[in-house]
Structure formats: structure tokens, C-alpha cells
Amino acid sequence: MFSKACQYGIRSVIYIWKQSLNNNKVGAKEIAEHVDAPEPFTAKILQELVRKKVIGSMKGPTGGFYVDKAHEKFTLKDLVVAIDGPGLFEGCSLGLNQCSETNPCPLHTEVKVVRTHILHMLTAKSLKQLAEEVESGETVLARFI
Amino acid sequence: MFSKACQYGIRSVIYIWKQSLNNNKVGAKEIAEHVDAPEPFTAKILQELVRKKVIGSMKGPTGGFYVDKAHEKFTLKDLVVAIDGPGLFEGCSLGLNQCSETNPCPLHTEVKVVRTHILHMLTAKSLKQLAEEVESGETVLARFI
DNA sequence: ATATTAAAGGATATTTTTGTCCTTATTATA
DNA sequence: TATAATAAGGACAAAAATATCCTTTAATAT
Ligand code: FES
Ligand code: FES
Numbered sequence: 081m082f083s084k085a086c087q088y089g090i091r092s093v094i095y096i097w098k099q100s101l102n103n104n105k106v107g108a109k110e111i112a113e114h115v116d117a118p119e120p121f122t123a124k125i126l127q128e129l130v131r132k133k134v135i136g137s138m139k140g141p142t143g144g145f146y147v148d149k150a151h152e153k154f155t156l157k158d159l160v161v162a163i164d165g166p167g168l169f170e171g172c173s174l175g176l177n178q179c180s181e182t183n184p185c186p187l188h189t190e191v192k193v194v195r196t197h198i199l200h201m202l203t204a205k206s207l208k209q210l211a212e213e214v215e216s217g218e219t220v221l222a223r224f225i
Numbered sequence: 226m227f228s229k230a231c232q233y234g235i236r237s238v239i240y241i242w243k244q245s246l247n248n249n250k251v252g253a254k255e256i257a258e259h260v261d262a263p264e265p266f267t268a269k270i271l272q273e274l275v276r277k278k279v280i281g282s283m284k285g286p287t288g289g290f291y292v293d294k295a296h297e298k299f300t301l302k303d304l305v306v307a308i309d310g311p312g313l314f315e316g317c318s319l320g321l322n323q324c325s326e327t328n329p330c331p332l333h334t335e336v337k338v339v340r341t342h343i344l345h346m347l348t349a350k351s352l353k354q355l356a357e358e359v360e361s362g363e364t365v366l367a368r369f370i
Numbered sequence: 371a372t373a374t375t376a377a378a379g380g381a382t383a384t385t386t387t388t389g390t391c392c393t394t395a396t397t398a399t400a
Numbered sequence: 401t402a403t404a405a406t407a408a409g410g411a412c413a414a415a416a417a418t419a420t421c422c423t424t425t426a427a428t429a430t
Pocket of ligand 2: 316317318319320321323324325326328329330331332333336
């Protein structure tokens with residue numbers, strides 16, 4: 081469903097949100113450790129997300145990645161589109177040159193239903209809410225077993 | 226959602242079902258042309274599906290790929306698992322080492338809902354039914370525009 | 371029997387994804 | 401102003417997915 085880059089990205093950004101709840105900026109190394117992802121690769125993904133304004137960053141000592149009010153408008157969906165592109169939501173899922181209502185592929189009708197639920201999954205809760213659920217221990221971003 | 230191999234595989238197998246409705250075996254070349262997929266790559270995928278018994282094949286003149294009663298038990302889900310593996314249905318979709326109910330990732334609950342609908346999409350109709358819908362012109366396996 | 375046809379198998383090439391490493395630019399602090 | 405810390409950028413490496421081609425095997429038809 082998601083590429084590895086996207087999985088790392090989602091986990092990282094929720095971690096950044098979690099730390100930003102307490103006004104902490106976090107470095108790529110700390111992020112990678114806490115979400116159990118390869119550090120240099122994760123750093124590249126975060127770089128890209130900064131370029132796309134989904135998160136913020138600051139160089140130098142006390143620097144790192146962070147989010148604030150300006151980032152609250154972004155959802156997991158934006159994140160997924162930023163990394164994996166819109167393929168999960170647009171285009172024919174059987175690879176035909178376009179998704180067409182008048183000339184549908186065999187999966188088209190069901191795909192629409194599934195896409196509705198994927199969209200719900202990625203927009204129902206804000207990234208801040210997801211971070212709070214991690215903070216409270218309700219959910220986890222890594223499992224070291 | 227699906228790899229290219231899987232997209233080609235789905236389109237090809239539905240085409241094979243469609244032709245088998247009229248007891249026609251079909252060659253890799255004909256299949257690839259009708260579903261608009263690269264021929265040698267498609268042939269490889271079909272080879273693999275024959276190994277996994279999802280479809281049948283015969284060598285020699287009048288040979289080709291086909292399906293019969295013995296294949297009616299297979300659904301799109303089996304096809305997808307045969308090509309892409311079970312990742313769409315099993316394991317943590319955020320890439321944690323396992324999918325866990327007691328230690329869930331932030332998406333776990335919603336992922337379960339989405340998976341239910343994906344499963345429905347891939348099992349609600351038989352491959353034969355999907356082939357009949359193509360036969361009747363209700364749906365299409367390729368669009369050359 | 372022989373020729374022909376089509377799938378099976380294996381080797382190889384290309385592209386994309388995943389991952390690493392090193393240098394440069396920017397910022398904070400002493 | 402010098403130093404240290406950190407992100408940014410670019411080059412490179414490895415692995416996986418995508419795609420092609422050639423040889424071998426099996427079946428049919430003549
Ligand atoms: S035409 Fe294939 S998903 Fe819409
Ligand atoms: S724990 Fe991540 S999907 Fe279940």
C-alpha cells in the first residue's frame with residue numbers, strides 16, 4: 081500500500097509532531113532511532129518533505145525538524161501524496177491510461193469504495209491527534225522485538 | 226496499490242477467463258495485445274501463475290493459456306497474493322515488524338477497515354463474473370487512446 | 371517421423387527504489 | 401569571530417522491479 085519511503089516518512093512526521101507538542105526540535109538521527117528507520121534514507125525523505133513545506137527545519141545547534149501552526153493544515157494524505165504521488169487516489173488501479181467512469185475497468189466500482197476508505201483513513205485524524213495517541217501510549221511508532 | 230506485474234496479471238487472467246468462456250485457449254502474444262501489456266514480461270507472469278495453478282497452459286499448436294472448472298475456486302485475491310504477496314492483507318502497513326492488536330501503530334484500526342474493503346473488492350465477484358462483464362462490454366481490459 | 375507451434379526456462383539489460391557517504395551551507399553559542 | 405552542530409545537496413552503491421531475448425521442451429498436425 082505504501083512504499084518504504086512513505087512508511088518511514090509517516091512514522092517520522094508523527095514523531096516530529098509528538099516532539100513538537102513539547103516544543104522540541106529533533107534531529108534526523110534521533111528520529112531515525114525512535115522510529116527504527118535507516119538514518120541517511122530517512123534524512124533524504126525529511127529533506128523532501130521540508131521542500132514540500134509539510135514540515136519545517138532549522139540548521140545549526142538546537143536545530144532540527146519541527147512543526148507548528150503553519151503545518152496543521154497538512155494531513156497524512158498530503159504526506160502520502162508528497163512521497164508516493166497521487167496513485168493511491170487517482171488513475172486506474174489496473175493501470176489503464178486513465179480512470180474512466182464511462183469506460184470502467186473491472187475493478188473501477190469497487191476501487192472507488194476502497195479509495196473512499198483510504199481517504200478517510202488518511203484524513204479522519206490530524207497528525208497532531210495521531211501524535212497525541214502515540215504520546216499517551218495508545219499507539220506506537222516502532223516495536224523493537 | 227498493485228505492482229505493474231500484478232496489474233498485467235489481473236488483466237491477463239480476466240482475458241483468459243473471457244476466452245475460456247468460449248473454450249478458446251489463448252497465446253501470450255494475443256493476451257498481451259488485448260490487454261495492452263509488454264509481451265515477454267506478461268509471459269513471465271503467466272508462467273508463474275501456471276506454476277501456482279491459478280491458470281492452466283498447454284504447449285504446442287492449438288496450445289495456450291486457459292482456465293476451467295478446476296480454476297473456479299481462485300479469486301482475484303489469490304491472484305494478487307500469488308504475484309504481490311500477502312502484504313496488502315497482512316503485516317503492519319506502516320512497516321512495523323508485525324501487525325499487533327495490543328501494540329498497534331497509528332493507522333492500525335483504520336487499516337483494518339480498509340483491508341476489509343480491499344478483501345471485498347477482490348473476492349465479491351468471481352473471475353468468471355468479471356470476464357462476463359468484459360464480454361458484455363460493461364467493463365474493459367484496455368483502452369487504446 | 372518431421373515440422374511447426376507455443377510455453378518454459380534462463381541469461382541479461384534497464385529502470386526504479388532503497389540505502390550510504392561525503393562535502394557544503396547555515397545557525398547558535400562560547 | 402571561531403567552533404560546533406545540524407540540515408542540505410550531490411555522488412555513489414546495492415537491491416528490487418520491470419522488461420527483453422534466446423534456447424529448450426512439449427504438444428499438435430501433417
Ligand atoms: S477505470 Fe480502473 S479504477 Fe477506474
Ligand atoms: S500494527 Fe500497523 S497495521 Fe496493524
